[in-house]
Amino acid sequence: MKKKLVTSLALATCLFLAACGNDAEISSAEVEKKADELNMTTTEAARSELTKAGQKAETKDGMLELLKMKAINKTIDVSPLAVTIKDMRLFKMTNVTQEHIDILKIASQAANDIKDEYVYVQIRYEVENKEDKNIVWEGLKHVVTDKGQQVDRLGNDIIYTEADSLAPFAGKVTKEFDDGFIFKLEEAEDISKIKFVFAPSMDGETYEDITPIQEAEYSFE
Missing domain, CATH: 2.60.40.1240 (Immunoglobulin-like)
Incomplete structure (x- = not known):
């Protein structure tokens, strides 16, 4: 039982860290998709996507x-x-x-x-x-x-x-x-x-x- 609990906690921690990592940086593909949809430059699109201090986005x-x-x-x-x-x-x-x-x-x-x-x-x-x-x-x-x-x-x-x-x-x-x-x-x-x-x-x-x-x-x- 203890082993299952430890494994579950480890998995939850990994998922949390992965989510944080994804939240910290927005991919260039996401930025370009948003830019195309709204007819923006990639920098304008990235600016609209960043909502938390520390977040980054790659633009052209x-x-x-x-x-x-x-x-x-x-x-x-x-x-x-x-x-x-x-x-x-x-x-x-x-x-x-x-x-x-x-x-x-x-x-x-x-x-x-x-x-x-x-x-x-x-x-x-x-x-x-x-x-x-x-x-x-x-x-x-x-x-x-x-x-x-x-x-x-x-x-x-x-x-x-x-x-x-x-x-x-x-x-x-x-x-x-x-x-x-x-x-x-x-x-x-x-x-x-x-x-x-x-x-x-x-x-x-x-x-x-x-x-x-x-x-x-x-x-x-």
Whole structure:
């Protein structure tokens, strides 16, 4: 009886370790399948698949690892806009291809310093216009880390979505934002807090400020 119990425990341990191993790294085949299904790049697909710190996924651009993540789900009043920050995630990309670096250089000045690895933060937020009038809003102005680094959104956002077009909020509409910023490699992995600085909301007719610049800081811990 004892022998059967020991054998069962050993088998359960092996299965647990195997499951952990599979959970820690997503295969390139899985990533490519997801990318094909959703018409994404493999890096975009991998980013959507990584949900736990320490997970990795092999992409055509390099090896992507999720270092830290924080679910936020907090709403900031940029009247008449309600800005709901969903989450922030810190990624590291290693074994980066030159083609990927060249593409990043088009979007971000920080990409000029990339050799074969870099770290970046992804911020996802939803913005709802609560009023019928047109509102002009420039979105996230910049992010500031607790290591003293400031990265401006203009000229540095490596994740492009339709919301980045800066088209007015034509009445009561909702837009989904997804921004990404490269940090200095030597301090990036030690980042524990990030402050978001949002642009003022402006009247779509007069371009006068309605709500001033708003700030919010969140910790990964």
